[in-house]
Amino acid sequence: xxxxxxxxxxxxxxxxxxxxxxxxxxxxxxxxxxxxxxxxxxxxxxxxxxxxxxxxxxxxxxxxxxxxxxxxxxxxxxxxxxxxxxxxxxxxxxxxxxxxxxxxxxxxxxxx
Amino acid sequence: xxxxxxxxxxxxxxxxxxxxxxxxxxxxxxxxxxxxxxxxxxxxxxxxxxxxxxxxxxxxxxxxxxxxxxxxxxxxxxxxxxxxxxxxxxxxxxxxxxxxxxxxxxxxxxxxx
Numbered sequence: 001x002x003x004x005x006x007x008x009x010x011x012x013x014x015x016x017x018x019x020x021x022x023x024x025x026x027x028x029x030x031x032x033x034x035x036x037x038x039x040x041x042x043x044x045x046x047x048x049x050x051x052x053x054x055x056x057x058x059x060x061x062x063x064x065x066x067x068x069x070x071x072x073x074x075x076x077x078x079x080x081x082x083x084x085x086x087x088x089x090x091x092x093x094x095x096x097x098x099x100x101x102x103x104x105x106x107x108x109x110x111x112x
Numbered sequence: 113x114x115x116x117x118x119x120x121x122x123x124x125x126x127x128x129x130x131x132x133x134x135x136x137x138x139x140x141x142x143x144x145x146x147x148x149x150x151x152x153x154x155x156x157x158x159x160x161x162x163x164x165x166x167x168x169x170x171x172x173x174x175x176x177x178x179x180x181x182x183x184x185x186x187x188x189x190x191x192x193x194x195x196x197x198x199x200x201x202x203x204x205x206x207x208x209x210x211x212x213x214x215x216x217x218x219x220x221x222x223x224x225x
Contacts, residue, residue: 042199043156103157
């Protein structure tokens with residue numbers, strides 16, 4: 001089945017470390033997204049990309065960077081992790097237009 | 113008005129009950145909407161799309177009231193397996209048109225035996 005996968009699924013790291021979360025998709029979708037989810041705050045958009053080399057800031061991009069080197073891959077980096085970046089991170093994909101997004105299984109990140 | 117607002121719940125209902133959730137949105141340019149379901153610690157998954165004529169899928173009915181800017185989700189004959197958080201989702205718009213989706217914080221439903 002065409003799918004959205006995320007690696008790693010769980011990660012514990014220390015303050016100040018550089019972390020990269022990977023997202024891959026076999027759906028052939030052009031658009032990809034990174035969200036974080038915190039209890040009581042819902043899903044918040046970090047960055048999104050409508051095509052290879054296209055990068056757009058979301059609601060909460062500070063402290064994060066992304067790379068879209070291929071249609072199927074969208075990576076999220078935390079250059080210097082801090083404890084308030086502890087959250088559940090989701091990658092999602094979609095086709096063009098006002099349409100549903102398909103989510104990966106999530107990465108649970110803990111920053112100590 | 114916030115972009116998307118939902119009652120966080122939880123809504124506690126017995127099996128077989130009918131339950132309804134409302135969601136209000138602020139951007140009147142929106143014409144299609146979505147309800148997603150999210151199980152605990154899992155990814156959100158599309159439950160239904162909502163268009164101007166509404167939508168029905170088995171026990172689930174979604175309706176749009178454009179004048180009052182709210183979307184509803186009705187679940188009939190609740191099952192234990194319906195226990196989850198239901199996310200209301202609306203399109204976000206920028207000066208150049210549609211940008212992405214905005215997710216509500218969700219309404220938690222707990223169905224008990």
